[in-house]
Ligand SMILES: [Zn+2]
C-alpha cells in the first residue's frame with residue numbers, strides 16, 4: 001500500500017513562497033492499493049495533479065469523501081479521469097446521512113459555477129455506499145470502516161485495511177468540541193488503536209484558541225496525545241492552517257519528535273507535505289508492517 005499526498009492544506013488553497021515546501025493545495029490523498037486499485041481520499045485542489053497521473057489508466061477510481069466543504073471538493077471539476085469516456089469513477093458516500101456531501105460534489109458542476117455540467121460528463125460516476133451497510137465497505141481484499149467526525153455539518157473518517165496494513169484518514173475532526181460529539185475521545189482511541197498510519201487534522205495551535213474553538217479542527221497537542229494513547233505507528237499531521245508557514249511547520253515537526261520521544265510513544269511523526277509518500281509492506285512471514293517514509 002502506497003499513500004501519496006497531493007493536497008495537505010485546510011480551508012483554502014495557499015500557493016506562495018511561504019508554503020512552497022509543504023504545499024498550498026487543499027485536501028487530497030491517493031492510496032495505491034496492492035490489488036492495483038486507486039483510492040482517493042477527498043477532492044480538494046490537490047486532486048488536479050493526481051488526475052494527470054491517473055488519466056488513461058484502465059482501472060476504476062474510487063473516491064471517499066470526508067465531507068462536502070469546499071476545501072474537500074473544489075478540485076473535482078479539474079480531475080482529468082472524469083472527462084474520459086466510460087471511465088468508472090466510484091464515489092463512496094452514505095446517501096442517507098451525507099446527501100448534502102454528494103450534492104456539493106456534483107452541484108458545483110451546474111453550468112453556472114463551472115462551465116461543464118456534471119450530467120454531461122462522459123465518465124461513469126457511480127454512487128456506492130448506502131444506508132446501514134455504510135459502516136463497513138469490504139471488497140477485493142480491502143475493508144473500509146467508517147466513523148462520524150466532530151465537525152460543523154458532519155462528515156466521515158475512514159480506516160482502510162488491506163492485508164492487515166491500516167491507514168486511518170481523520171480530517172476535519174475536533175477532538176474536544178463545545179458542541180455534542182459524534183465520536184468521543186475514548187471511541188477515537190479504540191477506533192485508531194494500533195493503526196500503522198493515522199492521518200489526522202492538526203490545524204490549530206494553542207495561540208488560535210479560544211477564538212477558533214468550535215470551528216471543527218483539533219489542536220496539534222491533542223493529536224499528539226491521541227497518537228500516543230492509540231499507539232499508532234506513524235502520525236501524519238494534516239490539514240495545515242492556511243496561515244501556517246513552512247518554517248512554522250518545521251518547528252512543529254521538531255516539537256512533535258521531541259514530544260513523542262519524551263513520552264516513549266511508539267509513534268513516529270511527520271507533517272504532511274505535497275509529494276510525501278508512505279509505503280507500507282507486510283513481511284512475507286507476517287509480523288509488523290514496514291513503514292517507509294519518502
Ligand atoms: Zn477542511
Ligand SMILES: [Zn+2]
Pocket residue numbers: 067069151172216
Ligand atoms: Zn470542513
